[in-house]
Amino acid sequence: MKVLVIGGGGREHALVWALRKSPSVTEIVAAPGNGGMAGLAHCIPVDGNSMPAMANLVAIEKPDLTVIGPEVPLALGLVDELQSLGYRVFGPTKAAAQLESSKAFAKEFMQRHSIPTAEYALCTSFEDVKRELPRFSVPVVVKASGLAAGKGVVICNTHLEAEETAGQMFSGALLGAVETEVVLEEFLTGEEVSFFALCDGKIAAPIAAAQDHKRVGEGDTGPNTGGMGAYSTDGLLTPAMQQWVMRNIAQKVVDGMASEGTPFKGILFIGLMMSPRGPMVLEFNTRWGDPETEAIMLRLETDLLDLFNASIDGTANELTIKLKPGASATVIAASGGYPGKYASGKPITGLEESGDGVVIFHAGTAIKDGQTVTAGGRVLAVTAESSDLREALERIYERMKTISFEGMQYRRDIGHRALRG
Numbered sequence: 001m002k003v004l005v006i007g008g009g010g011r012e013h014a015l016v017w018a019l020r021k022s023p024s025v026t027e028i029v030a031a032p033g034n035g036g037m038a039g040l041a042h043c044i045p046v047d048g049n050s051m052p053a054m055a056n057l058v059a060i061e062k063p064d065l066t067v068i069g070p071e072v073p074l075a076l077g078l079v080d081e082l083q084s085l086g087y088r089v090f091g092p093t094k095a096a097a098q099l100e101s102s103k104a105f106a107k108e109f110m111q112r113h114s115i116p117t118a119e120y121a122l123c124t125s126f127e128d129v130k131r132e133l134p135r136f137s138v139p140v141v142v143k144a145s146g147l148a149a150g151k152g153v154v155i156c157n158t159h160l161e162a163e164e165t166a167g168q169m170f171s172g173a174l175l176g177a178v179e180t181e182v183v184l185e186e187f188l189t190g191e192e193v194s195f196f197a198l199c200d201g202k203i204a205a206p207i208a209a210a211q212d213h214k215r216v217g218e219g220d221t222g223p224n225t226g227g228m229g230a231y232s233t234d235g236l237l238t239p240a241m242q243q244w245v246m247r248n249i250a251q252k253v254v255d256g257m258a259s260e261g262t263p264f265k266g267i268l269f270i271g272l273m274m275s276p277r278g279p280m281v282l283e284f285n286t287r288w289g290d291p292e293t294e295a296i297m298l299r300l301e302t303d304l305l306d307l308f309n310a311s312i313d314g315t316a317n318e319l320t321i322k323l324k325p326g327a328s329a330t331v332i333a334a335s336g337g338y339p340g341k342y343a344s345g346k347p348i349t350g351l352e353e354s355g356d357g358v359v360i361f362h363a364g365t366a367i368k369d370g371q372t373v374t375a376g377g378r379v380l381a382v383t384a385e386s387s388d389l390r391e392a393l394e395r396i397y398e399r400m401k402t403i404s405f406e407g408m409q410y411r412r413d414i415g416h417r418a419l420r421g
Contacts, residue, residue: 001305002027004061005041006054006078007069008034010332010363010381011290014297015069016040017361018304025305029061035372036362048073055081064088067308071147071287074266075101090308092286095262099253099284104145104181106284113256115249117281118186118273129166132184133159144169145181153224155187190275191417192282193236194292197250197270198307200316201263204250207307207321208299209236210292211417216339218413225339226378229414230292231329232299233389236418245270245279253284265311291381294330294361298385299323328385329392331400331414332363336407338377343407346374350403358384358399374405389415 001024005012013036019025020040031054033043044061047053049072058066066082068074068091077094091097098105110117118141121132133140142165144152152175156162166182168174196207210232216222237245249270257264269285269292297304301322310319335342344364351360351372361383364376382399386392393415400410 001025001064002029002061003305004029004031004058004063004066005069006031006046006048006066006073008032008037008048009069009290009376010361010378011288011293012069013037013361013363014294014381014383015067015288015304017359018297018300022303022305024303029063031057034362034375035365035367036360038367049076051076051078051081054078055085058082058087059085065090065305065308067091069287071097071100071285074286075147088312090266090312092264092266093262096257096264096266097286098262099257099264099268100286101147102145102181103143103183103283107183109256110281113252115252115256115281116278118188120186121184123166123182123184124180126163126167126170129163129182129184133162136184136186138162139187141185141187142166142169143183143185144175144179145183146177146179148175188273188275188280188282190273193272193274194230194289195237195242195245195250195270195272196289196292196296197246197268198311198316198319198321199250199254199264199266199268200311200314201258201265202254202314203316204246204254204268205310205316205319205321206242206246206250207267208232208296208323209242210289210295211236212289212292213411213414216334216411218411223339225334227289227291227332228334228411229329229331230295231327231389231393231415231418232292232295233327233418234325241279245272249279249281290363291330291332291378294381294383295328295385298328298359298383299326324385326385326387327389327392328383329389329396329415330361330381330383331393331396331410332378333380333382333400333403333405333408333410334378335364335374335376336409338409342377344373344375346406348372348374348379348403348405354399354402356395356399358382358395360403379405379408389418393419
């Protein structure tokens with residue numbers, strides 16, 4: 001089977017790596033791919049923000065299956081386009097992907113279907129913000145409703161700061177694009193957990209839990225990023241809590257989307273806050289998360305292709321999704337200055353195979369004159385699995401000592417909450 005994976009980050013590298021283990025997969029094409037995927041897949045440059053370019057690539061390559069990694073092609077409606085042309089594709093339709101592409105839609109959907117989430121207000125103007133803010137205590141969360149690459153959430157310690165942040169979102173000064181809707185949200189306390197479920201339009205099946213580390217600095221300090229590392233363990237959610245999340249959130253999402261005429265197929269990523277009032281949904285993503293996917297793929301024992309087929313064919317209830325017991329983790333090596341301005345094109349050393357079981361997924365790399373160089377804010381996802389989280393992290397950090405590029409930064413405390421406990 002020929003599989004096309006659309007995307008060029010660490011998540012897509014991890015998906016390609018896992019697909020390579022499937023006995024049914026004979027060829028993988030990655031578009032655009034990156035420097036690390038080149039050894040596993042045929043990489044073809046394509047503009048991931050251009051529907052015609054991506055649809056044309058599929059028409060030329062004629063894959064048996066297309067897997068869409070990033071959120072932008074989903075929000076643009078690439079699944080709908082490819083399905084209309086008769087191609088087999090994994091991921092939600094444009095309407096279903098609104099759970100991620102519009103935080104306003106997601107909040108109102110959760111309210112309609114009694115899914116637990118924080119109190120909120122939808123604002124379409126700066127005047128709305130000033131009118132709604134007084135009913136929120138501080139800190140208060142200000143969210144851009146649209147896609148913002150993990151950077152559209154700001155925790156504000158004063159109402160004035162919240163006003164200024166919302167104003168910058170409406171003007172485009174904060175995120176580089178003008179927002180037409182901003183969500184004000186109650187600040188929740190507790191542990192954050194990411195939970196992944198496979199959905200086939202009727203059934204939600206559990207995959208795994210993971211914990212991301214969004215802040216750039218150690219001790220969870222500094223600005224939010226796309227994620228500086230993640231880990232996955234058996235103990236992140238108890239079996240009883242996993243069942244509760246599946247029954248009260250994941251299945252409710254699938255049932256609710258079906259009842260509204262927009263069946264949800266693909267990966268449902270549930271960002272949870274384990275608050276004193278119980279689990280509350282912070283956000284939905286409608287695809288594999290990054291960098292959680294890098295950690296989860298090392299634990300996944302079930303053929304990844306079987307997950308994709310079950311979602312498309314509506315047979316998720318017949319699938320048993322197995323994970324290796326124990327733990328896995330991934331640590332991001334990022335460019336200096338990230339998540340702000342950073343330079344690219346820096347040569348990377350220390351990427352050779354070392355036999356230590358550590359897998360290096362490329363998140364933002366390119367090949368220039370035969371040399372692997374940086375080509376993004378998040379550059380590498382250094383990943384390992386073990387029966388014990390501490391051991392997995394020790395192996396990762398030992399390997400990090402051998403990897404180098406100018407300005408390289410990474411957090412040295414990934415998994416600190418679990419290790420402390």
